[in-house]
Amino acid sequence: MDDEKETLKRIVSTLASKNDEIHNFMDVLNHRIKSVQFSSQVNSSNAISELDEEFDGLYSVLHEMKGSMASAIQQEEACKIQALQDQLSQCSNALESSEELLELAAQSLDIKDPVEFLQAARQIKDRVTVASAFRISLKPKVSECMTHLMVDFALERRMLQAVKFLPVPKAPEIDLAACLVADNCVTVSWRMPEEDSRIDHFVLEYRKTNFDGLPRVKDEQHWELIDYIKATEYTLSGLKFDTKYMNLRVQACNKAVAGEYSDPVTLETKAFVFSLDSTSSHLNLKVEDTYVEWDPTGGKGQEKRKGKENKSSGHIPLLKGNKRSGALSPKRTSISTRPSARGGRDRFTGESYTVLGDTFIERGQHYWEVRAQKDCKSYSIGVTYRNLGKFDQLGKTNSSWCIHINNWLQTTFSAKHNNKAKTLDAPVPDRIGIYCDFDGGQLTFYNANSKELLHTFRTKFTQPLLPGFMIWCGGLTVSTGLQVPTAVKTLQRSENGLSDSTSSLNNIA
CATH class of the missing domain: 2.60.40.10 (Immunoglobulins)
Known part of the structure; x- marks a missing residue:
């Protein structure tokens, strides 16, 4: 009985949903009838007026055609309205039958006798199977556009007998x-x-x-x-x-x-879409959606404000014997903010001028690009697990991978992982593409303009990844919402078919 009652409940829900659809469709039909009537009044009147003007000048040739053309316009209007009214009548009948069936089904739910309930449920189920509400089309048979709107009078006089509507x-x-x-x-x-x-x-x-x-x-x-x-x-x-x-x-x-x-x-x-997570970025970084810029005054201004707050609040330092678990950290606040991908951890600090993306990579293949300002002195781009410490730098831990560009005094270009670096023998592009194949354990960097391969890390990712960015003196613009380019897919197939010459960094644990 419970199964039958559950089935009947689903039937009731389906009927109610279908009734809503029919109600909405009837509104559409009524609106379409008004549109056809208005369109007929405007368009057909204009068409007939134009016909009158042409027939006045060419009456001897067009007199016999005038009546039939005007009639065609009027007949189309009448046919469209009739078709829509017939469809509206069908919907009304179907809705009336469906509402009756819905009411009967709802009443049947209150039947206590199991035998009587099962009999009623089967009858309702059989009636639903043949209900007209599920057989009628919920698309208007005709539109308000008139088939006949203009007559083509561009042909010569001797061709007028073959004139036709421009459909x-x-x-x-x-x-x-x-x-x-x-x-x-x-x-x-x-x-x-x-x-x-x-x-x-x-x-x-x-x-x-x-x-x-x-x-x-x-x-x-x-x-x-x-x-x-x-x-x-x-x-x-x-x-x-x-x-x-x-x-x-x-x-x-x-x-x-x-x-x-x-x-x-x-x-x-x-495509892979993400923004930069400003809630945990270094205080010396100014973050706006997909742009990050190094701000040398950011941290100092924050420290001054924090010092004033501590003095005004009469902060009492913890005694030596106190447990840290018995007091709140001054860096944590009860103010509600947007959830951070790093799980609400403290901001990056020290020389870790870092900001992460706000969206995890947990599976699949993804691609994004980064453009650095021309005067940017030092920056790193790559990926990391969420456990990157607030003092850690990209590429200096065993859970982060990146390429690093240093333009201070002389330019260096290297791939970094687990605090080891490999110099890259390629010019630094103004736009770098990052391809991450989480399931395949591959992180590849490209010249985004030429799609030239810069470096590939191969490993087995054991945790979700976050895009990571470090910058000092300058700014980075991140482009997201990008598909993996076809050229990159082609290069990936070629690269995966060959032995990897850059494995010295990839296999570092």
Whole structure:
């Protein structure tokens, strides 16, 4: 009985959800009827007026065609309204039946007799199986766009007997198999359902979303528009993939009017997105989202403020015999802040001018890039476990890996891990790409412009990783929301097929 009751509860929930969908769809149908009526009043009246003007000048040739064309416009209006009203009537009947069934199901839940309850539950289940609410289409049969809006009078007088309406273009069909998402670009390809030589151009619209499947009406970003596309393919480039998916749709246009949009498609635009965690960064670092700059006055200003606070609060030092566990640390506060990826640990201090990313890498392949200011004296970029101590520096522990650039007096370029360094025989690029394959145990640095390999660490990552950055005198800009570039994937396949010549640092425990 419990299983049947649970099944009936799910049926009730499904019916209620379906009723909500039908209610919403009926609102759409009513709105569509009004739109068709308004469109008919405006567009069809204009079309008939234009027909009158043309027929006045060419009456002898066009008189017989005038009535049929005007009738076609009116008939289309009547047919569309009738089709929508029929659909609305079907929805009303389905909703009435569904609400009756929903009420009966809800009452059945109160039946105490097991036999009577099982019989009622089976009857409701059988009725739900054939319920019309699950068979009706929740898409309007017609749109408010009128098929007949303009007559083409460009032909010579002797050709007027063959004159035709310039029809609304059909909706294009997006070829999902031909669409490509790579290198932070989206290539969209489409086709017309049938040949139409009067298509002038296409309109492509796209918007970012975190929802899979069909686009949702509520809580969505607005559509971005690309107009006057002459081909049946277009590439959106220079995108930041800061959402999981992207919706796309296409519209065909002729000289008179735009047609309906294609059925939207949803493409996955997965990439690694993170910001810099300012809550645990060194006080000499000024952090803003994805930019960090060394500030020599930051720590001193903070120390002065802290000294004043201690004096004003009458702070009493701990006695020698007191346990540290019996007192609160002055560096900790009860003020609520954004959770730190380092678990609320103290800020980096001393000569560890460090800031970490706020998003863990726990699986998969990820890529981001870093650009240093030209006057930057010293900086390190890499990854670390969260246990990096507040005095530790990247590459000087067995749980951090990085490359280090020192432009003080003379330029040095090296890879660092476990307090050991290896000099890199390559010029320092102005933009460095970092590729991390967590599952494959690989951290690789590239010249982001040429995709030239700089260095590869190979190890087995045993804890989640955080992007790490150290800087002294200068600033770093981090680019996130990037896919792994195709060139990097190709280089990875080539590199993994060869013996690694940089293993001297990779195998250090």
